[in-house]
Amino acid sequence: SYELTQSPSVSVFPGQTASITCSGDKLRDKYVCWYQQKPGQSPILIIYQDTKRPSGIPERFSGSNSGNTASLTISGTQPMDEADYYCQAWDGSTGVFGTGTKVTVL
């Protein structure tokens, strides 16, 4: 089965840039989405089709996908960005979520 692997945790100071990676075989051939989940809340979509932001998502969130790795970048990280982040892709018609990355704002 297809797998998406993320680093377990990332720490960043306020105002700095946080980078989260998602690795999978030939991931460049798939569209990747990213979701943010805060404690006790449901996930929200923050990036779709590798690079697009839904309405209402701040510009500091950006995405890319190349080779076997997709990335989510948070520029000028704010304390409110502390959360778990999950990548997601489709392997044919099977949905796959990444293992998740906890972002801590120091």
Add this chain to the structure above:
Amino acid sequence: QLQLQESGPGLVKSSETLSLTCTVSGGSISSKNYFWGWIRQPPGKGLEWIGIGTIYYSGRTHYNPSLRSRVTISVDTSKNQFSLKLTSVTAADTAVYYCARISTVSDSSGYYLDAFDIWGRGTMVTVSA
């Protein structure tokens, strides 16, 4: 604004069937460009995709291969709801269960699945011995 709300028993006995319903409000479940699906999250763990369904494309459904033998997702347009049934549950099925809308993109060859763009608030289901 479209909203999703999960409902169902919070406690299910081991070996029995877990049944959940997701009610769609503020929009129609009959919209052609969407699938409707379920995701779960065991306590302290990550997200697991369960499956999706639609009334279109001959009522197409897609399930997680690891759960396929136990899962059924159905869509009820008359009630603007969709449901999840998971049979023969064990403690490993204890989780928060989310329903979600899945957008699709159409092209000349048909469609492809896109993003889980709207989520319900989730409902905790515990499987007891």
